[in-house]
Amino acid sequence: MSSSRQIFELARRDFMQRAKSKAFLMSMLLTVGVVLMIGPVLMLIDRESGPTYVGVVGDLPPGAVGAIQEQADTLGVDVEIRQYPDVSAAEEAIVEGEIAAAVNGLDEVIFREEVSIRLDAVLTAGVANAQRETLAAEMGLSLDEVEQLLYPVFYSQRTLEPAETEEDTAREAGALVGLMLLYISILIFGQFVMMGVMEEKQTRVVEVVLSRVKPSQVLIGKVLGIGLLGLVQIAAIGGAAIFTLSVADVADIDLTNTGTRVLGVLVLWYLLGYAFYSFMYGALGATISRQEDMQGVAMLPVLLILPGFFLAQVAIASPEGWLARVASFVPIWSPMVMAVRSTVSDVPIWEVALSILLLVVTTYALIKLGGRIYRGAILQTGSKTKLRAAWRSATS
Amino acid sequence: MLVFSALTKRFGNVPALDQLGFQVHPGRILGFLGPNGAGKTTAMRCVFGLVTPDSGEVTWNGAPIDRDIKLRFGYMPEERGLYPKMLVGDQLAYFARLSGMDRKDAAAAGAEWLNRFELANRSASKLEELSHGNQQRVQLACALVHQPDVAVLDEPFAGLDPIGMETMAAVLRSLAAGGMTIVFSSHQLDLVSDICQDVVIIDHGRTVLTGEVSELRRLSPTRYLEIDVNGQPWTALVPGVETIETKGRHRYMLSRTAPIEEILQQARHDGEVTRFAFEPPHLTDLFREAVGR
Numbered sequence: 158m159s160s161s162r163q164i165f166e167l168a169r170r171d172f173m174q175r176a177k178s179k180a181f182l183m184s185m186l187l188t189v190g191v192v193l194m195i196g197p198v199l200m201l202i203d204r205e206s207g208p209t210y211v212g213v214v215g216d217l218p219p220g221a222v223g224a225i226q227e228q229a230d231t232l233g234v235d236v237e238i239r240q241y242p243d244v245s246a247a248e249e250a251i252v253e254g255e256i257a258a259a260v261n262g263l264d265e266v267i268f269r270e271e272v273s274i275r276l277d278a279v280l281t282a283g284v285a286n287a288q289r290e291t292l293a294a295e296m297g298l299s300l301d302e303v304e305q306l307l308y309p310v311f312y313s314q315r316t317l318e319p320a321e322t323e324e325d326t327a328r329e330a331g332a333l334v335g336l337m338l339l340y341i342s343i344l345i346f347g348q349f350v351m352m353g354v355m356e357e358k359q360t361r362v363v364e365v366v367l368s369r370v371k372p373s374q375v376l377i378g379k380v381l382g383i384g385l386l387g388l389v390q391i392a393a394i395g396g397a398a399i400f401t402l403s404v405a406d407v408a409d410i411d412l413t414n415t416g417t418r419v420l421g422v423l424v425l426w427y428l429l430g431y432a433f434y435s436f437m438y439g440a441l442g443a444t445i446s447r448q449e450d451m452q453g454v455a456m457l458p459v460l461l462i463l464p465g466f467f468l469a470q471v472a473i474a475s476p477e478g479w480l481a482r483v484a485s486f487v488p489i490w491s492p493m494v495m496a497v498r499s500t501v502s503d504v505p506i507w508e509v510a511l512s513i514l515l516l517v518v519t520t521y522a523l524i525k526l527g528g529r530i531y532r533g534a535i536l537q538t539g540s541k542t543k544l545r546a547a548w549r550s551a552t553s
Numbered sequence: 554m555l556v557f558s559a560l561t562k563r564f565g566n567v568p569a570l571d572q573l574g575f576q577v578h579p580g581r582i583l584g585f586l587g588p589n590g591a592g593k594t595t596a597m598r599c600v601f602g603l604v605t606p607d608s609g610e611v612t613w614n615g616a617p618i619d620r621d622i623k624l625r626f627g628y629m630p631e632e633r634g635l636y637p638k639m640l641v642g643d644q645l646a647y648f649a650r651l652s653g654m655d656r657k658d659a660a661a662a663g664a665e666w667l668n669r670f671e672l673a674n675r676s677a678s679k680l681e682e683l684s685h686g687n688q689q690r691v692q693l694a695c696a697l698v699h700q701p702d703v704a705v706l707d708e709p710f711a712g713l714d715p716i717g718m719e720t721m722a723a724v725l726r727s728l729a730a731g732g733m734t735i736v737f738s739s740h741q742l743d744l745v746s747d748i749c750q751d752v753v754i755i756d757h758g759r760t761v762l763t764g765e766v767s768e769l770r771r772l773s774p775t776r777y778l779e780i781d782v783n784g785q786p787w788t789a790l791v792p793g794v795e796t797i798e799t800k801g802r803h804r805y806m807l808s809r810t811a812p813i814e815e816i817l818q819q820a821r822h823d824g825e826v827t828r829f830a831f832e833p834p835h836l837t838d839l840f841r842e843a844v845g846r
Contacts, residue, residue, distance in 0.1 A: 160620075166650050174639065361634035365695060368601040368628035369651045371620070536603055 163370045167378025171353060172386050185390055192397040196405030208235040210255060211280060214247040215262030218287040225260075225283030234279055260284055325501070327412060331419035332473050332500040338394065339423055339496055340466050343430045346387035347438040348455060353379050354442030354531070355451060363535055372532040380435045384428070391427055395420035422500050429513065430492025433520045434458050440527030443534040444542040465490030469497040476502040486512050488519035554578055555703055555734055559609035560599055562592075562758075569595040570606065571758035577703075577736050577751070582729045584745035584752040584766075584836075585738040588844055592758040593738045594631055597705050601628055613703065624653050627701035629693055631708045631738075635680050641691055642667065642676030645698050652699035659698075666694035669724065686717050693721060697728070704728070706737035710744060722748050746836035754843045762843040770833040777838065778805040778813060780820050781828035787820050799837065 175181055213222060222238055229236040239256060241247040244267075247259040251269050259267045260280040268276075293303045354376070357363040366375055399416040441454045468490055472481035476498040485495040485508070495512045498504050533551030534542040555577040562570040570592045577583045587593050598604040600611050601623060613622050636644055645663030646656075654662060667673045670690040675683060680691060693709055709725075710718050718741075725748060729735050739745050745752065746766055753763040762769065779802060780787040788796075788803045794816070795806040805816065813831055820826050834842065 162653075163651060166647070170647055174636075360637055361630060361632050362636055363634070364598075364603060364630045365628065365634040365648065366651070367603055368626070368630075369624060369648070 160371075160374060164374050164378045164381065167366075167370065167375060168382035168385065171379050171382030175349060175383060175386050176389075181386075185393060188390075189393050189397045192394055193401050195398065196401030199402075200405045208237040209257050209276065210237050210239055211276060212239050212241050212247045212250055212256040212259030214241040214244055214259055215264070217260070217262060217284060218291045220290065221284050221287040224287040224290075225280060228283035228286065229279045232275065232279055234275055236276075236279060263288065324415065327415045328418070328501050329473055331415050332497045333470075334398075335419045335423045335500060336466070336469050336473070336493060336497055338391065339427055339430065339493055340462070340469075342387050342391055342427055343434050343462065343492065344459065346383050346431055347434040347458060349383045349386075350379055350435045351438035351442035351451065351455060353383065354439050354535070355445050355448075358443060358535055359446045367536070372535060373528045375535075376436070376439050376528060376531050380432070380439060384431050384435060387427065387431060388424065391420075391423060395423060419500055422496050426492045426496035429516050429520070430496075433488065433492070433516060433523060434462065436520070436523050436527040437461075440530040440534075443531040444544060444547055446541075450541055461489045462493075465493045469493040472497040473501055476504070482508075486515055488516045491516050554614060555600075555736070556612045557596060557599075557609075558612070560596060560606045560611070561608045562595055562599070562604060562606045569758055570599075570609075572609070573755060573758055573760055574609075575753040575755075575760050575763045577734055579734050580729055580732045581751055582725060582735045582737070582749045584749035585736050585755075586742065586745065586752055586836075586840055587738075587755040591755045591844075593755065594707055595758075596755070597628075597707050597736070597738065600626065600705050624699075625702045627696035627699065627704040627706075629696035629704070629706040629709055631711075633688060633692055635688070635692060635695065637681040638679050640676070641672065641678055641680055641683065644680060644691070645694055648695050649698045652701075654699055662698050662700070663694075666698050667691075670694060670720070686713055689713055690717070690721070693724075701733070703734045704736070706735065708739060709737050710739055710741055718744060742835075742837045742840055752836065752839075754840055756844045762839060766836060769839055770835075773834045773839065773842075774809050775834050775838070775842065776807050776809050776811065777830075777832050777834060778807055778816065779803075779828065779830040779832075780805075780816070780826060782820055782826055783824040784827050787823065787826075789819065789823060791816055791819065799835075 211225070213225070222240075225238060226236070239250070241250060241259065244261055247256070247261065248267060250256045251259060251267060254269075257268075258273060258276045258280060260283075261267060263284065266272075266277050266280050289303065290300075293300065357366065357375075363375070370378075395416070399413055399420060402412040402416050437458050438455075441457065445451060445454055465484065465487075468480065468484040471478070472485070472494050475481060481494060481498055484490045485498050485504075487494075491512045495504070495509065499509055529551045530544060530547045533549065534544075534547035537547065537550065556574075557576070558574050560570045560573040562568075573592065573596055585593055585597070595604055599606050600618060602618070611618055613626075616622065618626070639647070642660075642663055645666060646659045649659035649662050650656065664673065664676065667676055670687075670693075672683075672687060672690060675687065680688060683691065689709075689712055693706070696704055696706060704725075709721060713721060722744065725735055725737070749766055751763075751765050752769070754761050764772075777797075777799075786803050791805060794811075797804050797806050807813070817826065817829065820829075
């Protein structure tokens, strides 16, 4: 029987046992359910933000309503205009919240509590444009002459750096959500590995397992089985997110595209980050055989990964800053920092490759180190094994 | 043949095994005996590489025990070692697959073993839902499910009721008859002498006695004499003969060639001799003599 088939059997058991547990299934279904709700909720919010209603009342120049509409379009404000017979009717409509503002003839613009500069501009400029046409006609001026009088100098605008697009915003939001999912997944599934190792030691079943397979196979099998479970969860949550965003038509840009990019980056760095931390968790799990000792031992990986979580948030704001760049090469942090950087900006391929290489090499060293600690500690009796004792007790 | 040769192991300053050596013959059952802390569990763990000896080795048919050979071995540890929340049937099939059986054979073998121990109806129960004795049966089934060539069983009878012991003993006998080589440790010496053809007794990590049970008894220089007079155990002092209490029985300890006629005469003097048993030592006696306590 090949060693890889044994590893497959070990991985399969760990995968199935956890996947079949009610707690896991429930939490996953719940999360996927919540994620699927995002699309409909966004659509609802979108619908809520419909047009702003404004009123007109009193003597207005001819074409005023059309001019207000035109002005609103120019300024990018979605307005709908209602006409009122008298000022008191318009005031009542404002107080009732039916309209946000009303223009009263050539005299005033009425608001409820606060003046909205935007609406004021739409209404007054609209009415002024209509009035200007009326006056120009009375004076016998052509529209061209009016234009020349009004705009003797015409400026064009130029920016030095590109403005943030909707795509950028979507990527940043995606990076933040992805970062949280990544951080939680690495920790949760890493701790599953630790718990699994500890339970096998506690119940002494590991002796029976080790009478058939090598310690390194047991650890690799466990890391693979539980890692695959994590991947399934990420795929389910990510897939649900992409599905719900693609169905909901909420933005002018293609959210599916951004979602796929986030998910791709997430899967890659989850695999790399999980591999690193799960072997650490596995080795630590072998040193304990009681639930009570787990808290203390589980702190070490958390302390290592936590700065990475914060550095990754720095990287969302400035992905090319020196802090983010340096942190994206440090193996204990790179899974999160590089994941974020390559989501929000276009990181040169060599930087990503170098970061992966460093992490893979470190992970390999950790597998050797963790494997030896696991081997030395897993069959030790007593509640807790010191790392040094485990190291010494493992032969080569 | 399974050979333990010159196994030595120290845990810190504590010697666990000291040049331990003995052999287990194919198709036979060997009882592995010794007082607590004699090194039995350590020696058994050495077979599977769970303990690496400082020197010496365990071989099977002349070859060191590698991965492939190990898969033809079955191991039952002293303390329970199974997944408490895993279903009994799944558990057996899993360990069978881990030993190289394919999916179908593994499931069939697991079911067959549950049948054998009359646990077929508990296949879909979690292990932790079973009684202590039934868990013990599953543990044994787990060691044997892949039809190993060699079974190394550490205290397989601990915690079983007499019926359970008898069932398990019958299973071991039939497996040995089918060619399986079996080593098991136990503290229940009566049981061991019932089941085993061979024994090895170890103390302080060293072999102190090894051989076929019947041979060892026959060749022992000691004999035990029990006499009842008028239906009551006869306990009179016989000059120059040692006595011993075993399980409440008064026994005379003699050499194989002792003049028992003289003792018989003396007993007859006291009344009607209703019982006269002159026997080689029981395994318990051999054990006591070997470990000197």
